[in-house]
Amino acid sequence: MDRFDGIPEQALAWHRGGQGAVLATVIETWGSAPRRVGSQLAISGTGQIEGSVSGGCVEGAVIVEAMEALEDGEARELEFGVSDGDAFAVGLACGGTIRVLLEPIGAVLPEEMLQQLVAARADRRAVAYVVDLDSGLRRIDGTGHKDRFRMDRSGFEPDSRVFVAIHNPPLRLIVVGAVHITQALLPMARIAGYDPVIIDPRETFGSEARFPGERIVHDWPDEAVQALGLDGRTALVLLTHDPKLDDPALTEALRSGCFYIGALGSTRTHAKRVARLQEAGFTADDIARIHGPIGLDLGAAGPAEIAVSILSEMVQVLRKGA
Numbered sequence: 428m429d430r431f432d433g434i435p436e437q438a439l440a441w442h443r444g445g446q447g448a449v450l451a452t453v454i455e456t457w458g459s460a461p462r463r464v465g466s467q468l469a470i471s472g473t474g475q476i477e478g479s480v481s482g483g484c485v486e487g488a489v490i491v492e493a494m495e496a497l498e499d500g501e502a503r504e505l506e507f508g509v510s511d512g513d514a515f516a517v518g519l520a521c522g523g524t525i526r527v528l529l530e531p532i533g534a535v536l537p538e539e540m541l542q543q544l545v546a547a548r549a550d551r552r553a554v555a556y557v558v559d560l561d562s563g564l565r566r567i568d569g570t571g572h573k574d575r576f577r578m579d580r581s582g583f584e585p586d587s588r589v590f591v592a593i594h595n596p597p598l599r600l601i602v603v604g605a606v607h608i609t610q611a612l613l614p615m616a617r618i619a620g621y622d623p624v625i626i627d628p629r630e631t632f633g634s635e636a637r638f639p640g641e642r643i644v645h646d647w648p649d650e651a652v653q654a655l656g657l658d659g660r661t662a663l664v665l666l667t668h669d670p671k672l673d674d675p676a677l678t679e680a681l682r683s684g685c686f687y688i689g690a691l692g693s694t695r696t697h698a699k700r701v702a703r704l705q706e707a708g709f710t711a712d713d714i715a716r717i718h719g720p721i722g723l724d725l726g727a728a729g730p731a732e733i734a735v736s737i738l739s740e741m742v743q744v745l746r747k748g749a
Contacts, residue, residue, distance in 0.1 A: 434478040435548070435594075438469040439541050442532040447472030449493040450530045450541075453480050454504075454590050455583065458523025465581030465592050472497055480527050481507070493529050500534035504560070528560070528590070536565065543567050544594060551596040551658055560588040576659075578746060596660040597622055600741075603648045603676045604666035605633035608691070611734035612664070613641060619738060621662070626651040626676070649675035657683035662741050664721065665690040674703065681713050687744045689721035689737060696720075718744070 434450070441448035451468040462480055469477040470493040480489055485507040496503045505527045530536040540556075544567055547554040553576050555568040572591060575581070581592045598621045602609050605627040613623045625643045627633035633643045644651045657663060663680045665673040668691060680688045681704070690700060697719040704714050722736030723743065 432467070432478055434467045434469045435541060436545050437477040438532055439538070439545055441469070441471040441475070442538060442541075446475075447497050448532045449497050450532065450536060451480050451489050451493060452528045452530070452590075452592060453525055454528045455526040456523060457525075462525070463581075470494070470497075481525060485525070485527075489527060489529070496529045497531045497534075500531055502531070502535045502560075502563070503529040505529065528558075530558075535563075540565060540567060548594055548596070551656070551660070553593075553595045553659065556592040556594065558590050558592075560590060577748070596658065598745075599624065599655075599661045600664065601626060601652060601655060601657070601661060602664045602666060603627065603652075603673060604668075604691075605629070605638060605643065606666050607730040608666050608733050608737070610637065611731040612737060613638070615734055615738050616741075619742065624655060627667070628672070647675065648672055649679050652676050652679045652683075657685040659684045659686050661685040662687035662745075663689070664737060664741075666721075668692060668696070670700070670703065674700075677704070677717070678707065681709055681716060687741050688717050689740065690717055690719040691721050692719060694720060 438448040438450050449470045451470065453462050453464050453466045456464055462482060466480055467478050468480045468486065468489060470490055474490065476486065476490065479486060488507065489505065492503055492505055506524065507527070508524050532538060532541060544554060544556055552569065555572045555575065557568055558565045572593070575591055575593050576595060579593060579595055583590050600616045600621040600623045602612065602623065603626045605625050609625060616623050623641065625633055625638060625641055626646070626648050627643070628645050628647055630645055633645060652663070657680055663676065663685050665677060667673050673690060677688070677690065690697065692700065700719065701714055718740055722733060723740045725732065725736045725739070727733045727736045
C-alpha cells in the first residue's frame with residue numbers, strides 16, 4: 428500500500444499534459460479547521476481536482492480562485508472562515524479559519540522544482556518545500572527542519588513569512604515474526620497510518636490463512652530487511668523470541684536509520700541479546716537504540732494489550748524522540 432496522497436504528482440501530470448495546474452496548500456489555521464496545515468488540493472485548468480483543503484467546505488471558492496490565478500500566472504493567498512454548520516457537515520464539532528496559498532505550476536512554482544519534489548517522494552526521501560511569501564523565493568530542503576520532519580508539522584518559521592511544507596515518506600512497520608502479537612498489531616498500526624510488512628521464513632506461521640491480505644515475506648530476515656530498506660520513517664519490531672531470526676534483522680537495523688527498533692523478550696532475554704551484540708562489535712550507544720523489553724510499561728497482558736504497548740512506544744519515539 429502507498430500512503431502518499433499523489434497530489435503533487437497529479438499537479439505535475441496535468442501541467443505536463445497541457446491542461447495547466449495549481450497547487451493549493453493550507454498554510455495556517457485557527458480553531459477547529461477541517462484540514463491540517465500542509466494539506467493540499469491540486470486543480471487542473473479544466474476543473475479537475477485531487478485532494479482537499481477543507482474537506483468540502485470551501486473547495487468551490489478555491490477552485491474559482493485557482494482558475495483566475497492560473498490565468499493571471501500569479502500566486503494568491505486566500506482566507507476563509509468555516510462556519511459551524513459547514514464544519515459539522517464534514518464531521519467537526521465547530522468551525523474555524525484557514526488560509527490557503529495558490530501556486531500555479533510553471534508561472535509560480537517552477538516545473539523543475541515540482542519534479543524534484545516528486546522524485547524525492549518516489550525515492551522515500553523526506554524533503555521540505557520552503558517558500559518565502561514576501562520575496563517569492565522557493566527551494567527544496569533535504570536537511571534541516573529536524574523537529575518538523577519528526578512531527579510531520581508544516582508551518583511558518585517563527586516571526587516570518589517563510590512557510591515550510593513537510594513531505595515525509597509514508598510510515599512503515601516491518602515485523603519479524605508472524606506470531607499472535609503480530610495479528611493484533613498490524614490492524615492497529617494500519618489505523619495509525621503505517622504500511623505493515625511481515626517477515627517470517629516459516630511459511631506455516633506467515634500464512635495467508637493467519638494473515639489474510641497482508642504482505643508477507645518468507646525470506647531470511649536480514650535479506651528481507653535489506654531488500655525492503657530501513658529508513659527514518661520505518662519501525663522494526665522483532666517478535667520471534669528466536670535469536671536465529673531476530674538477530675540478523677537486528678544487526679541490519681542497528682546499521683540503519685530506522686526510527687524505532689523494538690525486540691520482544693524479558694529483561695533476562697534482552698541482557699543475553701545485549702551480550703551477543705557487544706560480542707559482535709556494537710557499541711553501547713548502538714545497543715541503546717533497541718527498545719527491549721519492547722513496548723511501554725502499561726502492565727499489558729495478552730497479545731492485544733502488548734500490541735497496544737508496542738504501538739504506543741512507536742508513536743512516542745516518532746513524535747518525542749527516543
